[in-house]
Amino acid sequence: MTSGTNKLRVAILGASGYTGAELVRLLAHHEHVELTLLTADRHAGKQLGDVFPHLGGLGLPDFLHIDEVEWAGIDIDLVFCALPHGTTQEVIAGLLHATGHDIVDELVAERREDVIAGLSKDVKVIDLSADFRLSDFETYAEWYGHEHLAPVLQPEAVYGLTEFARPALGETRLIACPGCYPTSSLLPLLPLIDAKAIESDGIIIDAKSGVSGAGRSLKEATLFSEVAEGVHPYGIGNHRHAPEIEQEVSRAAGTAVTLNFTPHLVPMNRGILATIYVQLSGSSSADDLREVLKKRYDNEPFVRVVEQGAVPATRHVRGSNHCLIGVFPDRVPGRAILISAIDNLVKGGSGQAVQNMNVAYGFEETAGLAQEPMFP
Amino acid sequence: MTSGTNKLRVAILGASGYTGAELVRLLAHHEHVELTLLTADRHAGKQLGDVFPHLGGLGLPDFLHIDEVEWAGIDIDLVFCALPHGTTQEVIAGLLHATGHDIVDELVAERREDVIAGLSKDVKVIDLSADFRLSDFETYAEWYGHEHLAPVLQPEAVYGLTEFARPALGETRLIACPGCYPTSSLLPLLPLIDAKAIESDGIIIDAKSGVSGAGRSLKEATLFSEVAEGVHPYGIGNHRHAPEIEQEVSRAAGTAVTLNFTPHLVPMNRGILATIYVQLSGSSSADDLREVLKKRYDNEPFVRVVEQGAVPATRHVRGSNHCLIGVFPDRVPGRAILISAIDNLVKGGSGQAVQNMNVAYGFEETAGLAQEPMFP
Amino acid sequence: MTSGTNKLRVAILGASGYTGAELVRLLAHHEHVELTLLTADRHAGKQLGDVFPHLGGLGLPDFLHIDEVEWAGIDIDLVFCALPHGTTQEVIAGLLHATGHDIVDELVAERREDVIAGLSKDVKVIDLSADFRLSDFETYAEWYGHEHLAPVLQPEAVYGLTEFARPALGETRLIACPGCYPTSSLLPLLPLIDAKAIESDGIIIDAKSGVSGAGRSLKEATLFSEVAEGVHPYGIGNHRHAPEIEQEVSRAAGTAVTLNFTPHLVPMNRGILATIYVQLSGSSSADDLREVLKKRYDNEPFVRVVEQGAVPATRHVRGSNHCLIGVFPDRVPGRAILISAIDNLVKGGSGQAVQNMNVAYGFEETAGLAQEPMFP
């Protein structure tokens, strides 16, 4: 932080996507943050308000192309990376000066020397892409179609599901924020796996997402008329968030877990609802699961376990960093149903990134995130 | 049929709801049908076009109150009942002159004598409510909150999932059309259960429905602003369509089956998508399931099993009587995922009712149902 | 304000509607406000979170029935009235102890004596209904179908279009917040009328609103399936907001103005877009109009005149107290088109009410209203 403002000097790389815009929305009035750099390659040279008219009155800096940034001369404390999957590893490797890594050596040799020279050793990176979420290199390569481009950095990455990562967040230079679907799935699952209240086998996650999760890039599949007035599954049996969920569930279970994850696209802008079908352990009941979760999340500012009978809905978390969780008995004996609801762009994306920042820097955890949900 | 027009003289009871309007849409140009009577209690005296402006140009009779109908003087061949659940049993009992049944005796004694006297013995009833779907009286009473009001008639009722009911449809006086969710679930499940390609245990049906399935009655839960821009489950573990699905799956399996059924409300007018998680039998594979289904539905005009990789979506059946079915391998070994899509108001409601009529009277099965889906 | 908390003690009457919930959303974290009383007649006895799950974590008082309130014992500084139109006059009359008025005398005699006795003389009322917007009693009676029930109070009422009412807001006990449509129409029109840059004759306002403007009461017309996938006008030539707009335009013009106002219902939750067709005065151009508006609103925190070519859209103000205004030349010589966009529940409702409170009490005008718009 510069002494002058006493605020964290923050850059957002990739600020012209929905996740980037959401970071701006949440950080614009954050008492400890000053947004000093915004990049957006396709929109370089434009004002924020040209690309996102709703943010046009904030007086923030114009978009730069990432290659235009003169890192050497810029004083930055924290970088949020909201770049497309697969493009962040190189950028972050450069940013963090991961010397000793071949690819970074090449980067240094070729074109990022200035980056590395200019960055303070204390810069932190909070990455919203999938690039540093998977700790196993083979799994990464299998699901993302290329070798990891910054393997020496990966071990430093902390998987930033805030409620389970707090102690490590302040220590690391690199926080890998979870995907939206994994966030909605892991918050209800992890405490139950940890308490051995449910079996780790046979978990089925049927998830429903709003369309903003697909981003702002041009795809026929996300045109209004392709999505409105309909619902459909996609990535059945092979969505990239499956291995990410399995990684964390396996860690909690202490054994390798394979599970079903089936996402669906719903005609709404925001929101993820996860309906999770689980097998109870031993003699535990749905009420027992609810108690485990209530106890675990009792003091959490953003996770709320609803009372028996209440039903989480995405519209009850819209625009907020909240996660609502409900537990229901299945009519099939020995089984239960978990329901969780988040806003994919907030707790499932930019909000959790800000929450991670707050924890990492010792700010109040709700700073910038105190807005109540917007309904209707 | 009267000799004059050589068309079936058809009544629709409860024509001011969405199901009733859909019957009018499909029957208005049916070559073998003449709509001669429409009832709508709340809207009695109004013209069809007052209540449904989109049907205002058809020149159909005005709405009567059901009590106003002078059954004795009317020549009717077929009655579609689109009345609310729980109200149809008495009406149909009267219509079908089920003598020997106490309640009907009372009806006769009290107020429906004229009904019974006036009706031809050959009148058929196609009921779209849930009143005659469950053959077990205890199950009915448990889920619908009251004793069955026409128990002597129930054994006559044919469960009208057309593709599995054809031989019986022509014989019976009373066709109980399946619910929308059961239709979407049973079409993929029954052939697989029958072929013993999947286990009957552990079936999980995660269903997503458009809002028209909730009908046109006034409920806060179906106001636009309560539904738009969100998704939520409801009736978790206790929806009335669960026992209906179980009844038919159990019949096919030859043993009592309990299964999970969890419906969700999606912000769209029409459509049901069922995502069904099943356990494969023995060494069968997802490809095997697809073959079983393709073989079963090869000659069906309305059920289409999509090719490997294609994904059913509700918008691909909108407005049509089609059902699309896809089969996918789960990443959990030994399991598969079935996807089916229907329009809840057509194949899940009025369209299947018309299809049943066509079969029952020996018309071409696609008569009145030849419209292609409307996309976008 | 009580010395203990040093916060304004605030009541919301009618807190179970959309406007009431929006007041809670905006005030929950307002640094100068403590919500001490919420009434909701139909939901009396329930918790806020039962009726609005999205607000379930705030720890606010349960809903009371308005008749249950023991006004005598409660220390309240400010009352927001979010009651249905036509019901507020009596309530406010009681609240403000407008002695000398027959109806209030009756109220006192009959049942509101305690109300009047208990209230501090300094209590203010901010009314969100239409009950005190029209200053002419005949006009009120004509459009609302009954005599004004608190005529002695009406002259005290300040029409709270904040940007035009600031000096009076601190002086009055009674602020009548403008309707949503009038707010969207008057903000672009008043400065232009005032500057004589447009003619006051021949103004045509074609407005498009989201469905939340119709409230949470049960009406067939606002069921999801009646509204989704369609657009239609309503109240053509006879909507109650027409005389309200005319009242304020006439006041600015110094002459009686009749204008066209035609609202339309659009399938979205929030937002009003007003497309206003005007006749230019003398030789003025669209650019001149934009300059007049830019100058007028240059220092306003919530009204922004967009640059030439930029087009206001409701999604650019969603959830915020912003109003965006654009000016465009018509291809018909001598005419121009004004476009304004607001969120009907914020600047068109609860946000403007909070803004009025901030001005009236000398708080920072943006307190509680600093959230940026939420897009997508």
Next chain:
Amino acid sequence: MTSGTNKLRVAILGASGYTGAELVRLLAHHEHVELTLLTADRHAGKQLGDVFPHLGGLGLPDFLHIDEVEWAGIDIDLVFCALPHGTTQEVIAGLLHATGHDIVDELVAERREDVIAGLSKDVKVIDLSADFRLSDFETYAEWYGHEHLAPVLQPEAVYGLTEFARPALGETRLIACPGCYPTSSLLPLLPLIDAKAIESDGIIIDAKSGVSGAGRSLKEATLFSEVAEGVHPYGIGNHRHAPEIEQEVSRAAGTAVTLNFTPHLVPMNRGILATIYVQLSGSSSADDLREVLKKRYDNEPFVRVVEQGAVPATRHVRGSNHCLIGVFPDRVPGRAILISAIDNLVKGGSGQAVQNMNVAYGFEETAGLAQEPMFP
């Protein structure tokens, strides 16, 4: 028509857009039509069902690239052109063998000789693009940014607003179907202009359209999250449909007319609502206008003037070829408001094209278009 099938052999050029798919939907079961050729350049080689799963069961020919078509060997009677604006003139010029026109000469010389040789002299073209709608070459060049590419053909083109073009439709080889907005505007306006019941000056058309009108090409502006939950105007003062509407209104008025046309994008798939503000002529009233329109459209199968008080809505024409028209008095004396509603893809596009075919070939005018609107 070939003697074998006794059906019209029909080609659709550009069948992979929404308009093309809608042509397939309407023509698939048309008793006089056989679809024998479908082109789609980007999707050449694919099956119809790959691109439009909802049409996957029809057994139609695969998509060809337009350059692959061996015109010489194909027996075609009628070509529907659903190609992008600006690309049709050359194609049609080739198809119709407009010799003597330089560009066509080049086409002949270069690459379309086979086309010309192979086509029967009796082939007709029904064009759904804007390429032949504007009869004035300067106007065309001004609004479409390039010189007309087939000027010798333009005079043959009949502007195919069916209800006003019947006699000419059978005579011409080239029917230019009106744009969606012009269709919705001209149907209410032309009879009133013709009857001199309204002034031709000062007409204001505020139109609201669903998103399918923007087509299936990739544009950020039509991504779901850019459109859902919002409304905005576009093309203010400079939309290409303005000169098209003016051309036809001017023709009816017998004098050059300039009018206002302002389109808005509404979050729905289908539908156009036009709200038209007009000045009454002399002493005419809104009731008079309604009578003029009722008389004019009394025998029309697709245009219906609603009764006083009824309000047209786009959901009442969805999926149908209907146009609903309402007339309302303005509260400003001497003015009236016309409301019309169509489905932009049917009466505003493919439906009107089929209607034109029916008239041109002497088929029953409603053939293929008898479906009732789909609500909800």
